[in-house]
Amino acid sequence: MAGTKAADGKDQAGGSRGRRADAQRNVNAILEATQELLSTDPTASMQEVARAAGVGRVTLYSHFGSRTELLDAVFTRVMAEADRALADVDLSGDERQALARLVRSSWRLVQQSRLLLFAAQLELPQGQIREHHDGALERVESLIRRGRRNRTFRTDLPASWMVTVFYSVIHGAADEINAGRLTAERAPNMITATLLSAFAPTVPAT
Amino acid sequence: MAGTKAADGKDQAGGSRGRRADAQRNVNAILEATQELLSTDPTASMQEVARAAGVGRVTLYSHFGSRTELLDAVFTRVMAEADRALADVDLSGDERQALARLVRSSWRLVQQSRLLLFAAQLELPQGQIREHHDGALERVESLIRRGRRNRTFRTDLPASWMVTVFYSVIHGAADEINAGRLTAERAPNMITATLLSAFAPTVPAT
Numbered sequence: 001m002a003g004t005k006a007a008d009g010k011d012q013a014g015g016s017r018g019r020r021a022d023a024q025r026n027v028n029a030i031l032e033a034t035q036e037l038l039s040t041d042p043t044a045s046m047q048e049v050a051r052a053a054g055v056g057r058v059t060l061y062s063h064f065g066s067r068t069e070l071l072d073a074v075f076t077r078v079m080a081e082a083d084r085a086l087a088d089v090d091l092s093g094d095e096r097q098a099l100a101r102l103v104r105s106s107w108r109l110v111q112q113s114r115l116l117l118f119a120a121q122l123e124l125p126q127g128q129i130r131e132h133h134d135g136a137l138e139r140v141e142s143l144i145r146r147g148r149r150n151r152t153f154r155t156d157l158p159a160s161w162m163v164t165v166f167y168s169v170i171h172g173a174a175d176e177i178n179a180g181r182l183t184a185e186r187a188p189n190m191i192t193a194t195l196l197s198a199f200a201p202t203v204p205a206t
Numbered sequence: 207m208a209g210t211k212a213a214d215g216k217d218q219a220g221g222s223r224g225r226r227a228d229a230q231r232n233v234n235a236i237l238e239a240t241q242e243l244l245s246t247d248p249t250a251s252m253q254e255v256a257r258a259a260g261v262g263r264v265t266l267y268s269h270f271g272s273r274t275e276l277l278d279a280v281f282t283r284v285m286a287e288a289d290r291a292l293a294d295v296d297l298s299g300d301e302r303q304a305l306a307r308l309v310r311s312s313w314r315l316v317q318q319s320r321l322l323l324f325a326a327q328l329e330l331p332q333g334q335i336r337e338h339h340d341g342a343l344e345r346v347e348s349l350i351r352r353g354r355r356n357r358t359f360r361t362d363l364p365a366s367w368m369v370t371v372f373y374s375v376i377h378g379a380a381d382e383i384n385a386g387r388l389t390a391e392r393a394p395n396m397i398t399a400t401l402l403s404a405f406a407p408t409v410p411a412t
Contacts, residue, residue: 043328118327122249154403160387161396168378172370181366190367197360198404 027063029053034074035116042119046070071123075132078116082109083135091139095147099199100192102143103170106136107188110167111174140166144199153199162199169194233269235259240280241322248325252276277329281338284322288315289341297345301353305405306398308349309376312342313394316373317380346372350405359405368405375400 033053037044044052046067050060064070089105091098120129144162147153153162173191176182182190239259243250250258252273256266270276295311297304326335350368353359359368379397382388388396 121324122328157396157399161382161400164378164382164388165375165400168374168381169371171378172374176367176370182370190363193363193408194367194371194404197406197408198400200403202399202403 023063026053026055026059030055030060030063030070031074031077034070035078038071038074038116038119039112040115042115042122044119068123071120072128075116075120075124075129078113079132079135082106082113085109086136086139089139091143095143095150095152096196098143099147099195102140103192103195104188107170107173107191108184110170111177111184114171114174114178137163147199151201154201156202165198166195169198229269232259232261232265236261236266236269236276237280237283240276241284244277244280244322244325245318246321248321248328250325274329277326278334281322281326281330281335284319285338285341288312288319291315292342292345295345297349301349301356301358302402304349305353305401308346309398309401310394313376313379313397314390316376317383317390320377320380320384343369343373353405357407360407362408371404372401375404 030049030053034044034049037049037052041048046060047057049070050057053060060070064073086102086106086109089101091102117129120132141159141163144153144159144166148155148159169191173182173187177184177187236255236259240250240255243255243258247254252266253263255276256263259266266276270279292308292312292315295307297308323335326338347365347369350359350365350372354361354365375397379388379393383390383393
């Protein structure tokens with residue numbers, strides 16, 4: 001009896017671990033399916049997400065109480081991945097060359113998550129989206145501020161505006177590629193050439 | 207009898223004219239309500255549009271068979287308005303000053319229609335959105351091409367990419383203003399300063 005009880009105990013523990021593992025697998029499947037689905041259709045419904053993830057609606061809602069909650073989780077995950085990728089970029093040395101390296105490493109991430117951002121903008125408050133970008137934005141902003149201190153970049157425009165220009169030009173390129181009007185090969189050099197000119201110190205009028 | 211007939215005929219013609227006038231009033235009310243509604247909520251439904259326009263669902267659908275059709279009509283109307291406003295901008299003379307005048311006249315229009323564009327992007331094919339922009343895009347593109355011919359603007363990047371940069375920077379500013387991080391007073395000068403640097407001829411390396 002004691003042995004059976006112990007075995008039961010083990011089974012229960014194993015079952016609980018199994019359920020936790022199942023739950024984690026479900027969450028992963030849901031997040032991956034949502035990310036993929038929203039990348040092609042930013043208006044995909046909870047029902048379509050459940051179908052794509054191979055889980056029931058009850059399971060989906062047990063993990064994510066609403067579409068907003070799910071979108072927030074997907075966005076957090078994507079930005080964490082982007083953050084890890086960008087953390088590897090060497091931003092030391094000349095700020096112009098560092099900017100070129102940052103563009104080369106980040107523009108693809110932006111392009112891939114463009115429609116996802118679109119879905120997020122429809123559902124999440126603007127402030128929340130900005131928060132998710134904080135890691136990446138800080139990296140860009142600190143590079144821009146260093147370039148301003150070293151007079152590699154212009155100082156007559158606010159640093160925050162230069163961060164906006166950085167993202168706007170990359171987003172514009174992503175839209176052009178997604179629309180088939182720009183090739184992925186040409187994009188990074190065009191983005192970099194544009195930003196370096198836009199950020200260059202202005203020559204004082206003589 | 208003949209008199210009565212004639213009177214009937216007149217009544218019928220008057221009634222028909224009246225119905226046409228009613229229909230035109232309905233269409234205008236629907237387009238205006240949709241434009242206003244989508245500017246705050248890009249996901250507004252046909253039912254919400256009907257309510258805001260003060261017409262029944264049947265009337266709404268008698269004029270616009272689907273949400274896509276309605277969006278297309280609203281977008282056409284907004285872009286035609288923008289086109290009329292931009293046609294008044296003097297683009298002659300020095301291309302840098304002409305660009306500054308174009309920015310001053312167009313960035314407000316972009317900001318006002320930003321959420322509408324958002325609604326359109328969710329519903330209309332990308333190509334159709336581009337078509338609606340054709341008038342405005344041509345104006346920008348022809349100015350850029352003239353600046354390239356006169357060597358006022360750089361020629362090492364494609365003209366089409368420079369058009370993209372023009373719109374991306376204005377769109378970025380619009381998003382910043384809508385998010386409350388940039389004031390409408392500072393925007394036009396910052397946009398212009400950024401674009402003029404981005405478009406300036408590159409100094410050949412010596």
